[in-house]
Amino acid sequence: AARYWSFPKSTSIEERKLKAREMCLSTRYLGARKMDGAWNCLIKDLDGNFHLRSRKESVNGGFTDKAEWIPQITAELDYLPNGTVLIGEIYLPNDEGSRKITSILNCLKDKSLSRQKEKPLHFYAFDIIAYGGKAINNKPFEQRIAILNQLEESTYVQIAEYKEGTELWELYHSVLEQGGEGIVITRKDYTYEFGKRTAWKTLKMKKELQDTIDAFIDGAYKPATQQYNGKAIDTWNYWYNQKTQEKIEGQYYQEYVSGKPIIPVTKAWFNDWASAISFSVYKENGEAVHIGYISGITDEVKRDIVFAPEKLIYKVAELTAMEIEKIDGHYSLRHGRILQFRDDKLPKDCFFEQIVNSKN
16 A cells, blocks of 8 residues: 655644644645545455555465455445455444544444445545556556546445635535544645655645634623525424424424424524534733634533523633634634634633734
8 A cells, every 4th residue: 555644743733733724725736635544455456356455464464355245335336347446435324533433344244244234334435556457556646546536426325525725625624523533735746655655745644733722701702593405304393383482392304394384403502502612822912812603512501602692701721723814903713723722721822822823
């Protein structure tokens, strides 16, 4: 397997941030989400047989073939022409982690298949080094991805979606905001180098590159939006009768599709909670400066900021953001989120200089 390159340990965090941003925005790189699973090479040989190989050889030498452990994946990829090799990650949706995957793949086949009845493994394809009996590892990465993009996504197979430039930089922050591991960027002209880790050809961008800010909750909040636009509408429990103006809780999807005057509403709006909370920092003269609102908060925080604000006001949190914007004299955090609450810090420790000196 080719190896991802990372910054040397001697490189400062600030240098890493600046260089990573420069690389993303240069348009010389393509990047996609890094799935937190187990690296695997999925092969459909010239006779049409599938093989699944991990990055490392077994203790007895050679590579253990685990294709029969993932029949749901090979069945969906049976349309591939013989002589095709995909590089990707075996993963569990919404339950990522390499140890979880290896624990399933390292079982005896029958036990592995039994464990997958409720949570079947998926495959995330992010590179292709052979297609239709022809090796394409020596082709530039950009050309290989063009071939990869021709493949079909299905229930158990996901194809990496690559971005570049500004979209790539935003993807990085979006993945972190959603709790993902990060992204991998690769030079467009990179040819697949077996077993090598060449500097600047690839780069793993993980949480270590985030800007962080210490700020305190100042008590302000945004009310929740009413309309629910999620995908779980058929099992949703929060509704509003537009005719009687009553909130109703329960399974009312069938009534909704039959034309009754009810609409699905967000859980926060249903309970009169907040959707986002406000953070501030202090200037040297003691003036509090609002720096932005953070959404993506827990139900407990959404509730307490409205009904028990004394639990939260002046509580300090470590925040991260894609960038700090200043529009018409007001600050805002783009793609901001809470990393952790800091019980070891006081509001007076939240300096305005963090905003002024932030490199974005």
